Amino acid sequence: MPKCRFCAAPLNQLLVDLGMSPLCESYVPAEKLNSMEPFYPLHVYICERCFLVQIEEYVAPEEIFAQYAYFSSYSTSWRQQAKAYTEKMRRELKLSDRSLVVEVGSNDGYLLEYFFHAGVPVLGIEPAANVAKAAEARGVPTLVKFFGRQTAKELVAEGRQPDLLLGANVLAQIPDLNDCVAGMKILLKPGGVITIEFPHLMRLIADNQFDTIYHEHFYYFSFLAAERIFAFHGLTLFDVEELPTHGGSLRIYARHADDSSKLLTERAKELRTQETSIGTGTLAYYRSFTEQVHETKRRLLEFLIDAKRTRKTIAGYGAPGKGNTLLNYCGIRTDFIDYTVDMNPYKQGKFLPGTHIPIYHPDKIAETKPDYVLILPWNLKDEIMQQLSFIRDWGGQFVVPIPTVTVS
Numbered sequence: 001m002p003k004c005r006f007c008a009a010p011l012n013q014l015l016v017d018l019g020m021s022p023l024c025e026s027y028v029p030a031e032k033l034n035s036m037e038p039f040y041p042l043h044v045y046i047c048e049r050c051f052l053v054q055i056e057e058y059v060a061p062e063e064i065f066a067q068y069a070y071f072s073s074y075s076t077s078w079r080q081q082a083k084a085y086t087e088k089m090r091r092e093l094k095l096s097d098r099s100l101v102v103e104v105g106s107n108d109g110y111l112l113e114y115f116f117h118a119g120v121p122v123l124g125i126e127p128a129a130n131v132a133k134a135a136e137a138r139g140v141p142t143l144v145k146f147f148g149r150q151t152a153k154e155l156v157a158e159g160r161q162p163d164l165l166l167g168a169n170v171l172a173q174i175p176d177l178n179d180c181v182a183g184m185k186i187l188l189k190p191g192g193v194i195t196i197e198f199p200h201l202m203r204l205i206a207d208n209q210f211d212t213i214y215h216e217h218f219y220y221f222s223f224l225a226a227e228r229i230f231a232f233h234g235l236t237l238f239d240v241e242e243l244p245t246h247g248g249s250l251r252i253y254a255r256h257a258d259d260s261s262k263l264l265t266e267r268a269k270e271l272r273t274q275e276t277s278i279g280t281g282t283l284a285y286y287r288s289f290t291e292q293v294h295e296t297k298r299r300l301l302e303f304l305i306d307a308k309r310t311r312k313t314i315a316g317y318g319a320p321g322k323g324n325t326l327l328n329y330c331g332i333r334t335d336f337i338d339y340t341v342d343m344n345p346y347k348q349g350k351f352l353p354g355t356h357i358p359i360y361h362p363d364k365i366a367e368t369k370p371d372y373v374l375i376l377p378w379n380l381k382d383e384i385m386q387q388l389s390f391i392r393d394w395g396g397q398f399v400v401p402i403p404t405v406t407v408s
Ligand SMILES: [Zn+2]
Pocket: 004, 005, 006, 007, 008, 009, 047, 048, 049, 050, 051, 052
């Protein structure tokens, strides 16, 4: 039986079973279309002891991250949010040329770049060599490493302890959660602040975001579960913000447990009360999720079958990880969707993992004039519908699959 990755209790409560799925970032090049493709179970468990929602480890982390295709700097709304965050932190923590900001999972350096241009020294830590190289190219010094106790100790020995230690959407992708959080405790300067962002489990459940579950995301945190994990490692969560990112994320603020200069904020108290009252610490809260997921699959297939019976054409928009979970779980291939498009040049010319739907440049939509455009990154739907408003010229409509299938 699998064990909880935080508290080691046996995992025997299933949150949802999404069947067998390929790694959602393993885009298939044309020359590999006839090769075997590995599929792994996508089973999500909930720990009965600490209520950490998690997937079993089926795939070696090296296999996932060696070929990681993801470059973060493509969404406009995301960049605006990143800029606002860095300005706020510089102001509140009075960061200067004598400070240090370290980011765990710094990707291509898009976030640290804002601090760097404001004259604040930065250091990125990123295990994927290809994206780390892109960060260096824009002036963000980057260590190509997994983060944990060992890396933290090395940096402390060099006298490089950060005033601000941050991680944006990285905690869910850390194979060894305890090693990572323990490393943060070691690395943080006395009096320093940690901020970590992750998709909020409450939003995932309430808004039916089951497609954000994939092998690369090992954990799905509630505020209470995160608080328990950080407290175990001597870190106190003293503040939290709710963000619109990825359909609803939390940005938690942590400090050393013995740093009494930062008081628990009202909004942290409120969220804790709210989560307690809806029951995130009880199994009953999670019971209806499976049926909700099954019903979404039935509704989406119902729409697609009707559309194809009336000879409509359907294209996808975007090739995000979440789209791959959705399409593989529902069994949607080129029998329903002719192709998808993506702004990311790395993905263009390749095929979606598992479903082998081809990925083109977004210009393909204006060329082929599909009746429906299925928006896979539904979290960016407003931005996308605005960009593609020209599909109305030929009577085209948008389909958004989550939280419920809507056509407009
Ligand atoms: Zn546990």
